[in-house]
Amino acid sequence: MMMSNLTRDLIQLKALVLKEYREAFRDKRALMVALMMAILAPIGIMMISKIMIEKLVDEPPVYVKFSGAEYAPQLIKHFADNNLLAFVDVPADEKSTWQQRSITLNIPANYAADMAAGKPIQLHLQADFTDKAVQPPVRRINNALRAFSLSIGYKRLLLRGVDIRLLNPLELVEQDTAKPDATFMLISMMLGLYLMLAAFMSGLSVAIDSSAGERERNVLEMLLCQPVSTLKIVLAKLISASTISVIGVLLILLLTSVSVGFVDLTKIGATFSLDLSTAAILLLLLLPICFFASACQLFVAFQTKSFKEAQSTVGMLIGIPAFIPFVISMMDDRPQWLNWLPIAGQSMIIEKIFKGVELDWLAVFTTSSVTIVITVALILALAKKLKSEKVVMALS
Incomplete structure (x- = not known):
């Protein structure tokens, strides 16, 4: 009996996820706009790097x-x-x-x-x-x-x-102990920021459309009339939006590894290589962020009263992955608890990866665990809220 219930739940969740995927991939133009930042970011990294190297070296x-x-x-x-x-x-x-x-x-x-x-x-x-x-x-x-x-x-x-x-009684000899990959911090800082932004921006339109958009089209109300739990509905929407976010992150990693090849880093004595193992670590680190970003966007979008209000309100969340790393970069002495927080912990780990510092797997596990816990809390809270007519009918 228990196995049959589990099988039924999985079948229902699969049907809901497929439905969300069809909705997400239906509008190819909107999907391209959602992934445009992930496509243009590597080009921006290449152009800015060339300009900066020309000014610094040439x-x-x-x-x-x-x-x-x-x-x-x-x-x-x-x-x-x-x-x-x-x-x-x-x-x-x-x-x-x-x-x-x-x-x-x-x-x-x-x-x-x-x-x-x-x-x-x-x-x-x-x-x-x-x-x-x-x-x-x-x-x-x-x-x-x-x-x-x-x-x-x-x-x-x-x-x-x-x-x-x-005239020079004292002479200071500087010995740089940084690894070669750390000498080119320009690319690493931009890439780390763009990866965070891609996790938040790529699935943004899908999250808004599957929440406030479906509510305005009365699709959500019809969906809730079906014999499926609100938790499954929220999970399906989360999986759909997060998938687009992951695609955006993958595009940046892939295209950056190609575009940086057109930048002559030897002029500043630097090297940059985004090998398969580094890309896999970055993807593993950013996967919880993709789910966290989509969960935040779905939660906020369902609190709004209209699709237009959802666009403006949820769009404000994009400032989070840009603001937090900026504040952290300005701090000389960083508190230990920052390593546990979502975005803050991931941004510091990404910074260390590009500096060539040995990866602290305990920090990766801690910040990822905290991110997942907060994501689960948001999903459970949203599933509970969808049982209220005020949220479904946008009365609150």
Whole structure:
């Protein structure tokens, strides 16, 4: 008798899950929109990484309007060696850009005389320092000029018989103990954030449609009239929305491993490889988050009175996976209890994975267990609420 009841329950749950899957995959356009973030995120990681590496490592030409360049040929040569070129050499397609930036360096006519006399020389750099595009070129000009000035100062001291090592009595030697994968934290931070967002965003539309949407279409009321428990109905909706969330997470993992291959990380001495074992650990870590996110969205959506209200209210939950990791990243001393909380615990573990730190399986088990317990509590509470006419008829 007990086996027959269990078989009947499984058959009913299977029928409900298939029904939810048909509803979720029926509208292909809505499904593509739901997974769009998971598809575009790896492209965003690739583009941002290329831009950041170019700014941090590459030294594209900077074109400066030199006034009095004939008075300081060695300085101009030093600038040219650092890819700081005269404005007359600017390519035709970039001329309007550098004309707008208008970076001017004025070299006085008494430059050679003051240099020979050992007097300080004032060079005037003119630019719009509030312009964000001007700041990197100005910084490079300052660095190049400082290096040139120091080299002249050292030569003057040597001519006077002064050992220049006296100027640096202490020398700090830094030894980076981080593993190679940890040196490229840009990708890891973005990927960790996008994985969390994918878990919350991918199944969002399915969760709203299967709750507030079905209630407005009177499908929910008809479903509750059938001889099935509210718990099975909620479980079916949870499985459907969570499946889309898992697909979103898988897409990000797969596409990121491909897109990062187009980024030349060797320029910053870094490597990044998302092997099968790391991807499996990340997926195992994020599976509870997918179910937790869908449970939260279903619970909140059923408390609203309309589909439109559900869209605006449930949409606010997306801020959670972005806000919590940001706050944690700003904390120097993190309390131990943060390792147990959903999202917070997973984000810190993901951070450690990309730093190359040995995985703490106890932390994985603890945060996953707490996440699952909260998810189960939400599902049981929602199943109980669906027995009330106020929730079903949106009277509350």
